[in-house]
Amino acid sequence: MWIIFVFLLAGIIVGFIFRSQTKLMTFSAKATTFAVFLLIFFLGYSVGQNDAIVSALGELGWQAILLSSGSILGSLIFAGALYFFAFRGLHEK
Amino acid sequence: MRGRYIFSRFGGCMKNSLFILLIFSTGIAAGIFRVLPVAIDPNTLILYALYALLFLVGADIGGNPNAWKTLKKASFAVILVPISIVVGSLVGAGLFSLLLPRISVKDAVAIGAGFGYYSLSSIIITQIKGSTLGVIALLANLSREIITLIFAPLFVRLFGKLAPIASGGATAMDTTLPMVARFSGKEYAIIAFFSGIVLTVLVPILVPFILSL
Numbered sequence: 001m002w003i004i005f006v007f008l009l010a011g012i013i014v015g016f017i018f019r020s021q022t023k024l025m026t027f028s029a030k031a032t033t034f035a036v037f038l039l040i041f042f043l044g045y046s047v048g049q050n051d052a053i054v055s056a057l058g059e060l061g062w063q064a065i066l067l068s069s070g071s072i073l074g075s076l077i078f079a080g081a082l083y084f085f086a087f088r089g090l091h092e093k
Numbered sequence: 094m095r096g097r098y099i100f101s102r103f104g105g106c107m108k109n110s111l112f113i114l115l116i117f118s119t120g121i122a123a124g125i126f127r128v129l130p131v132a133i134d135p136n137t138l139i140l141y142a143l144y145a146l147l148f149l150v151g152a153d154i155g156g157n158p159n160a161w162k163t164l165k166k167a168s169f170a171v172i173l174v175p176i177s178i179v180v181g182s183l184v185g186a187g188l189f190s191l192l193l194p195r196i197s198v199k200d201a202v203a204i205g206a207g208f209g210y211y212s213l214s215s216i217i218i219t220q221i222k223g224s225t226l227g228v229i230a231l232l233a234n235l236s237r238e239i240i241t242l243i244f245a246p247l248f249v250r251l252f253g254k255l256a257p258i259a260s261g262g263a264t265a266m267d268t269t270l271p272m273v274a275r276f277s278g279k280e281y282a283i284i285a286f287f288s289g290i291v292l293t294v295l296v297p298i299l300v301p302f303i304l305s306l
Binding site for chain 2: 003004005007008009010011012013014015016017018019021024025028029031032035036037038039040041042043044045046047048049050052053054056057060061063064065066067068069070071072073074075076077078079080081082083084086087088
């Protein structure tokens, strides 16, 4: 999956070069929205084609919610500790 | 997300996540009835959309002058914010996967490394591990955004002002940023932006790395 970095890095470089071209950046934001819609639609399409996944969709949903609860709770605990030791009282005056 | 900037102009953050769910469901329905000609392979299209998205996300970050300024000014405590979120997300997802006999710890940790960035993480996981895990990654990371939008005020009360930044993960730089500004305060919006950018860049690096271990 090294190609992932190639595209990401190419984007960052091109974006940096054209950073003052407001019209181009607006276009890129719109194109991103479009790319996400296409991506999600086709992801759904490939899921819909797969009968085994469709019949297990409810179960997969619960597994997903459990995993996201885990990562949310974990990050809340670590960031909460960081807040308690380094941030509390810093901005409150 | 990404292009969530555009999204947010339509107002109502919740609507956006629900709209994504609607598009996903429409895609599933279209797939069940196989509306596309057989010659069109959705997986090839997904791959092209992924490359386009990666490039555009990069351009979004590279072309954002605020991003560079925020990154340069970050203090040590602020740098610890995304680090604590990374550690918490990976450990949390890994621990909770012990409740799920059919999902390995490694796969769960990779899903946790999506940090709420559902489009990118689910596509990468689909490419490497197949559709089943990709669907779980999409739903898990999408629900991370939705849960943050709903419970941000509660999280602030229980875990302090960094809480919505933590639960929002990569989305803290755009879709869940309004929740941070409102419930933690404006001074935390900059921290949210910083943390969101760092996590966004980490998603396409960490997810394939964890799966390759």
